[in-house]
Amino acid sequence: MLVSPTALYALLLLAIPLAAVVLISFWTQTGVRDFDTTFTLANYKEALTDPLYRQLMLRSLMVSGLVTLITVLLAFPIAYFVSFGVKPEHKSLWIFLITIPFWTSYLIRVFLWKVILGYNGVLNSGLKVVGLLEEPLSFILYNVNAVILTLAHAYAPFAILPIFVALEKIDRSLLEASRDLGESRTMTFLRVTLPLAAPGVVAAVLIVFIPTIGDYVTPRLVGGPGGLMIANMIQTQFLRLNNAPLGATLAVIAMLIVAVIAVVFLILGNRAAGGKKGGRT
Template identity: 60%
Template sequence: MEQGSKKGRFGGSEAANGLLLISPTAIYATLLLAAPLFAVVVYSLMVDSKAGLAGGLTFQNYIEVWTGRIDRALMLRSLTVSAMVTLVTVLLAYPVAYFVSFHIRQDRKSLWLFLITIPFWTSYLIRVFLWKVILGYNGVINSGLMSLGIIGEPLTIINYSIGSMIMTLAHAYAAFAILPIFVSLEKIDRSLLEAGQDLGESKLRTFWRVTLPLSMPGVIAAVLIVFIPTIGDYVTPELIGGGKLPMIANRIEAVMLKQNDKALGSAIAMTAMAIVALVSVAFLLLNKRFLKGQK
């Protein structure tokens, strides 16, 4: 009997049985992800009035988002903060991942990774509140500096500022950047590094020409893992920024819930999603290039 005519356990062909097995999961994923996204797309193309969503499809909401000064400013702020958080997080995460991968004994690496993830057992909201206590006007840092006589009055630069938001978000996503970089470093063949040093390369040049390029897939993965959620973060600008430095997620919340304009809010959300998608595709293509260069 030919392989193409084989019968599966449910009596049909193997292909049909395979589709039957995955169909519940596929339907669940469609209802959970695709349906809400489709609803947001439809909302963004409608007009929201006092009578509710009505009218034919229109791009007026997108035109308002793209030409609105507030929306453009908040989108630019969100992209800037997210980019800075990503840069700081990856720069801090790489040395930690490198140290664990190259300088910790094999039987102790799991322990180190375990210790790195301990702060993330608590709720994200609790960790943000803790940073608010640390950076607050009468927080730990200001109180400590004043008790030592270094400053005469509390510093305001660390409270309700972009810098404090970046610091909080960098800490919040540090482990998510360390882990993919660590995995990428673990996959590097150590004999390549030894060969580079045998050929007269210094450790620094070996790192720059061998280790760093080979670990770039992990770095790019870390960039995406940090960049995508931070651009839509709502809690940190509200608590650490004191509501004075809103980002695009705060704008969406205000438009949809306070102004009750679901159509405009959906258009803002879809615009932000499109920008994130473009940035993600660019990094994925860059990752593909590095993977191709390793072959």
């Protein structure tokens, strides 16, 4: 009785829409809202053999992977500083400051990056003022690099918070014991702190990687033709080309790839957690 309301809620909002997408991927669209419900694998064959879709999928994985790597590498020092370098009574203030970007609309933040990276934007104007440029740079906007930079900034708080939580759970006496046994600060970090923080790092990786691979707003606004990702093609198939089955097929393939990668990271996280417990015993 206690579980059934939430189970029904999850079924209505998650399972049924997902099942509908999978089902539509095996159909053929014959009109604006008409479908041939005959089972077919033609959509999957086209999605897996067309070079355009493969290129977009590989680009999406590359962009999401780089965004995740950059975000986690930049987030870990911040989370480490807040956890170990800030007084306990000031930590709440720092977390509050980290979450300030959430106060503004995601679209506004993307548009601000357009202002910063534009041909006559803040970055080019600043470099011209200090004499480092004679002509504005034209390659810093409307490409993959702009997409990576914008996504990394947008998802940084999502990476900082889970890492911070994992670092806060570390028993400080374990670090003291490591130092008492003769380990340096560097080796203590590598052999004690980092393994204990691994679950937070894995969580940060998943939290950043999964949504970025499906982002279509940022590539559309700052990516240009060379920065579009698979989500943009899915949107195009549904809303412009009137081919919902192929769009659903691309979505299913993207979800399967993300699921496999997520499972790999979860396995690595569980192994790290197992090694942590074994080391502590």
